[in-house]
Amino acid sequence: MPMPALIRNPTVPTASTHQRGAALMVALVFMLLLAILAIGAMRSALLQEKMVGAVRNQQLAGMGAESALRAAEFRLWSASLGAQPVICGAAALGGCYSYVAGQPNATAQAFIDARGWFTAGATRYSTVDMTALPGATTNARLASNPVFLVEDLGIETPPGLGPAHESGASGSNAGSRSTDKHLYRITARSTGGNANSVRVVQTTFAAKSN
Numbered sequence: 001m002p003m004p005a006l007i008r009n010p011t012v013p014t015a016s017t018h019q020r021g022a023a024l025m026v027a028l029v030f031m032l033l034l035a036i037l038a039i040g041a042m043r044s045a046l047l048q049e050k051m052v053g054a055v056r057n058q059q060l061a062g063m064g065a066e067s068a069l070r071a072a073e074f075r076l077w078s079a080s081l082g083a084q085p086v087i088c089g090a091a092a093l094g095g096c097y098s099y100v101a102g103q104p105n106a107t108a109q110a111f112i113d114a115r116g117w118f119t120a121g122a123t124r125y126s127t128v129d130m131t132a133l134p135g136a137t138t139n140a141r142l143a144s145n146p147v148f149l150v151e152d153l154g155i156e157t158p159p160g161l162g163p164a165h166e167s168g169a170s171g172s173n174a175g176s177r178s179t180d181k182h183l184y185r186i187t188a189r190s191t192g193g194n195a196n197s198v199r200v201v202q203t204t205f206a207a208k209s210n
Helices: 015-081 106-113 135-140
Strands: 096-098 147-155 181-191 198-208
Touching: 015 147, 015 181, 015 198, 106 147, 106 181
Parallel strands: 096 147
Antiparallel strands: 147 181, 181 198
């Protein structure tokens, strides 16, 4: 009589097998989350670094423009102490233009209105070369040296008051020479550490003209 064939039951996964598979999936999910967090943190750090760099460049540009502005004021003040009059033009004071109301000088207006870096018609502030600072001052280098432009706005005395002016021993020069003061508008430009950062500042300054 033939023996009945043995029936083998299919293998049923044990609980430990299920646990090992679930642990792998959980580990993969956590690794993915950690990678996403790391990428986000890296992007945030890079963005903050760019923001700090931009602020630093703007500060450098601001300091460069202010330095050029003060240099122009000192130039006008120094010229006013001498016997020669402060006259706009290459013969006496280069980089200076006469201002006529309603008829702005094209060179001066282009310098004031220009976007980005613009030097046409301006005077370079060249006490030192700000693009090649040595040693510990390397971090303060500018992409370009600051420049300034001066406009003679005319006499300080309002119209209609006549030709009266201070003279004699109480004036800045002894004798009967005129000490009329003129108002000068100074516009200065400077870059930061790169040419994309540009700061423009402007002020008015009174100095003896003749």
